[in-house]
Amino acid sequence: MTIEQRFSGATALQPTPTTDALPRRMADFATLGEALDYAATGERGLNFHDARGQLSRPYSYAELREDALVAARRLIAAGVKPEDRIALIAETGPEFAHLFFAVVYAGAWPVPLPLPTSFGGKESYIEQLRVQLASCDPSMLIFPPELAHMAGEAARLVGTEGVDWSELATREAPDVPLPDASPDAIAYLQYSSGSTRFPHGVAITHRALLNNLAAHGYGMELVPEDRCISWLPWYHDMGLVGCFLSPIANQVSVDYLKTEDFARRPLAWLDLITRNDGNSISYSPTFGYDICARRMSSQTRASDRFDLSRWRIAGNGADMIRPDVMQAFVDAFADAGFKASAFLPSYGLAEATLAVTIMPPGEGIRVELVEETELSGHDGSANDNERPQRYRAIVNCGKPVRDMAVEIRNENGAPLPDRAIGKVWCSGPSVMVGYFRDPDATAACMRDNWLDTGDMGYMSDGYIYIVGRAKDMIIVNGKNHWPQDIEWAVEQLPGFKAGDIAAFAITTPGGEETPAVLVQCRSSDEAERARLHDTIRERVRAVTGMNCVIELIPPRTLPRTSSGKLSRTKARNLYLAGEIKPYELRAA
Structure with a gap:
């Protein structure tokens, strides 16, 4: 059975193909708009699925580009100018996808903002949006109709225009010229997932973005049969950059579950991977693997439902990687063909666009046992020696991606030797320009084109091991x-x-x-x-x-x-x- 037959189910919908005749280019474009222009000449694209994992909307890159160009002209007609910020509620679907690129084509800067979470309720969400809107100072906030009450209220509080994207779609799109983008212009602003009270908008240029997206393609050693499957939210850097922009710039088809649907039915993620006849590439923080392993009944064989033998890259990032959780996932799904060597630990952050280090494919998870007093910097005093030795398993997070340099430094900024724990610094073409309108915060973490990541770790034989956040x-x-x-x-x-x-x-x-x-x-x-x-x-x-x-x-x-x-x-x-x-x- 082909992937088209598997996904079609009872409907006539066909997903975009895994392979096509378009020669793959590893994100070697000057701007993000150029990347979509090229991808649109092929047949691949985005595919959106409902809560049960059934295909509800295939969306080719050609269709995405066409919709984005029309919406870009609507935005320009509405008065949007180059370098304006346009805030977008990042719901996983074709509307956000084409509006993000519409803003890019219009020369403005898209600013993805989060959906509501279960914690905190309506007032907390409105306040989060208000603070982030005040930070990025957008000329417009565009939102899905079902969030009109909350998002509209946040827009009103900061005095910006709130627009329901279904209403925007009814506006005229006059044939106006689109501005030419420069590789060194800002492509978008990214807020980190924890930036609520004191938000920092990370400013990423087209040049930085495309450099990092090329590093993804080379780091994962992409082949024509690769297909991406994702439930990660588009308001987080791993979801936005790794599972939305990277597939476009590297011409890979993607299958999406909404994040809230994954939370309710996490095994639907593995159903999508099972249905893929090609190679699957799919990323998750540790907790995603954990919840899937826990959902498997001890009375049920994973092989009765899943075939994970073609899962080529099971990426892991965005948080401390737990080797015990990863082993539990292997134990739960080994009989369904999942191979531990598919795990691909990585390390990154929005301030570096996304990827800083990636494990070479096929090496899986490798750990080192490090004595707790070494991790915490104890000095070996008598009081320490009275305690029994305790070890923590630290996961190898791979080697620096293409064009990225990584150093471990002490508190004074001096480089440390192999296996010495200190601050993780990185430098490369994909490091941010800085935080939007926050020179003090930028100066606090940038020095001579090097970024202080705020993480602690050590290097060993060219690989990095992350031990925690310095502020924690x-x-x-x-x-x-x-x-x-x-x-x-x-x-x-x-x-x-x-x-x-x-x-x-x-x-x-x-x-x-x-x-x-x-x-x-x-x-x-x-x-x-x-x-x-x-x-x-x-x-x-x-x-x-x-x-x-x-x-x-x-x-x-x-x-x-x-x-x-x-x-x-x-x-x-x-x-x-x-x-x-x-x-x-x-x-x-």
């Missing part, structure tokens, strides 16, 4: 502790899983710094909660040697970023503000 470090009595070590220790206890725990530093009423550990607890029994509290406290003390503040909180309380990552900073702020309310524990 918990410093108590002059000693450094990684929150992951505390969180992972609690996760080893029965009844807890990845994402249930957040650790961060607080100041006690006595003025001392101490770790606080928030743990989502599912038990409604007060005696059981008291027992779990004591067990967790002793577990953390055994691992860290510290007495910590342990708080049990209701399930689904810990906040996450728009890309699904745990937000320790937001959890800390909500806890200190009294908005996260722990269970009261009564004495026995």
